[in-house]
Amino acid sequence: MDPQELWLTPDRPRRGRRPAFSREAVTAAAVELADAEGLDAVTMRRVAAQVGAGVMSLYSYAPDKETLVDLMVDRVNGELPVTGALLGDWRTDLKTVAHHQRALMLRHPWLPAALSTHRSLGPHALAFLEHALAALRPTGLDGAAKLEVFSLLTGFVASHVSHELTRATTAESPDRAAAEVRYLTTVAADGHHPELARALAAPGHPLTPEATFTRFLDRLVDGLDADPEAQPG
Structure with a gap:
């Protein structure tokens, strides 16, 4: 979706009557789903079900999943602080x-x-x-x-x-980690890896x-x- 159309147009459906939900509600539902189950779980059908809307209504706000993820990314970016005083360092x-x-x-x-x-x-x-x-x-x-x-x-x-x-x-299991340590220690002691030996001795x-x-x-x-x-x- 064209970034200018996505970010600089009002929060309203692209076509048809205004439904009983908003772009913000759609995005919030998608973020909640991704937080709980991962990004692959975010589908238009599941997000629509989460907000109690038909799938076709959802496309009025996000024509595809790519656009929906753009909205999700920006929503969570809103949690980042942007008003704190800078130290100058x-x-x-x-x-x-x-x-x-x-x-x-x-x-x-x-x-x-x-x-x-x-x-x-x-x-x-x-x-x-x-x-x-x-x-x-x-x-x-x-x-x-x-x-x-x-x-x-x-x-x-x-x-x-x-x-x-x-x-x-x-x-990693403790046994696996211990095995890796033994392996690297053996390699470092063979005389062919002096830099590794120095690094491990630090x-x-x-x-x-x-x-x-x-x-x-x-x-x-x-x-x-x-x-x-x-x-x-």
Whole structure:
């Protein structure tokens, strides 16, 4: 569906009489279904049943599932804070943005997959993008570079949360984990993998999901070059 038609037209059916529900109600029902059963469970028929409407009535608001998912993504983006004061330290502010994104994706586990295929920015997504771009203002980066940094950050969070959720649902057995440790220890001691041996000998890090995410995020954001003098052109 044309983004301008989707986001800039009033909430009304595209044809026929106005039904006893709204675009917001349809979207809320779809989000509830996806939260409970996953994105694959969201079909026009099931969402219509959830709001007590006929399937054909639903098409007045969302002509296809792709459009419905766009609406869902923007609805949950409305949970992201966009009015909090920025500290002016762009790295700290950017990390806060990422932590908010992670929390949102953990509340809505279907969101990382949806973001990989749905790029249409609704009003809530645009408000959060505006907030993130404001966080990057002190960098001196040009507009295109700021958008790239935000895209990089969002992609990192989505990928990390997807991995986090997969690990949580397919927990490795203690025997399997111990076997992996024995294998790597044996390989590291064979003299052919000195870098691996050094890595395994180094002190370990906390392995909680939050600590791991924060550590990876720090490496990503702290490694960004925001020196405008280093930008080409």
